[in-house]
Amino acid sequence: MTTAIYPGSFDPITNGHVCIIESGLVAFDRIIVAVLSNPRKSALFTVNERIEMIRESVGKTSDKDEVRRSRVEVDSFEGLLVDYCNQKGARVVLRGLRAVADFEYELQMANMNRHLEPNIETMFIMANDANFYVSSNLVKEAAKLGGEVSRLVPPSVGPKLYAKLGR
Ligand code: ADP
Numbered sequence: 001m002t003t004a005i006y007p008g009s010f011d012p013i014t015n016g017h018v019c020i021i022e023s024g025l026v027a028f029d030r031i032i033v034a035v036l037s038n039p040r041k042s043a044l045f046t047v048n049e050r051i052e053m054i055r056e057s058v059g060k061t062s063d064k065d066e067v068r069r070s071r072v073e074v075d076s077f078e079g080l081l082v083d084y085c086n087q088k089g090a091r092v093v094l095r096g097l098r099a100v101a102d103f104e105y106e107l108q109m110a111n112m113n114r115h116l117e118p119n120i121e122t123m124f125i126m127a128n129d130a131n132f133y134v135s136s137n138l139v140k141e142a143a144k145l146g147g148e149v150s151r152l153v154p155p156s157v158g159p160k161l162y163a164k165l166g167r
Contacts, residue, residue, distance in 0.1 A: 004028040004092040005085050010035050010050045011043045012157050013057050014139055016131035020096040023125045025071055032088060035076040044140055044164055047076045057154035082117035091120050098127040
């Protein structure tokens with residue numbers, strides 16, 4: 001069974017993240033969506049809130065819901081990603097690529113992780129057209145300024161985002 005770890009901040013999960021999870025299920029038997037718990041980085045949502053939103057968002061788009069849900073696990077981790085992968089027995093890190101801007105950062109991360117643990121490979125899935133410009137940060141920025149972003153995030157996320165921002 002091939003397991004991939006899909007790590008990120010997911011603050012909050014967007015349609016772009018959901019798309020990567022769905023595409024990832026084509027290649028991997030199991031995906032562990034791992035929310036990075038980073039005390040040094042301020043987040044809008046708590047780790048538990050982010051985990052709950054990811055759980056609510058996975059497997060809601062097809063009639064194969066049950067099968068899909070059973071292949072996606074949601075968890076959180078602290079510290080080195082490669083240590084977490086080893087702990088979970090996973091040899092693949094899954095990441096999404098959007099514009100060229102993502103490339104340099106992702107290349108650095110992938111190479112650092114390979115340096116730390118040569119047995120773990122990072123694999124990338126390209127963002128699709130609809131989600132090419134969607135990021136958690138931009139969604140939050142636009143929502144803060146009064147923009148309508150509900151269509152860029154899973155159905156349960158929009159109301160929580162607006163509630164958090166006091167709108
Ligand atoms: P991080 O803080 O580690 O960048 P994010 O939650 O922002 O975490 O993203 C996690 C992963 O998902 C990253 O690989 C990021 O490039 C990818 N990703 C985020 N948004 C999209 C999107 N719209 N389409 C494809 N991949 C995305």
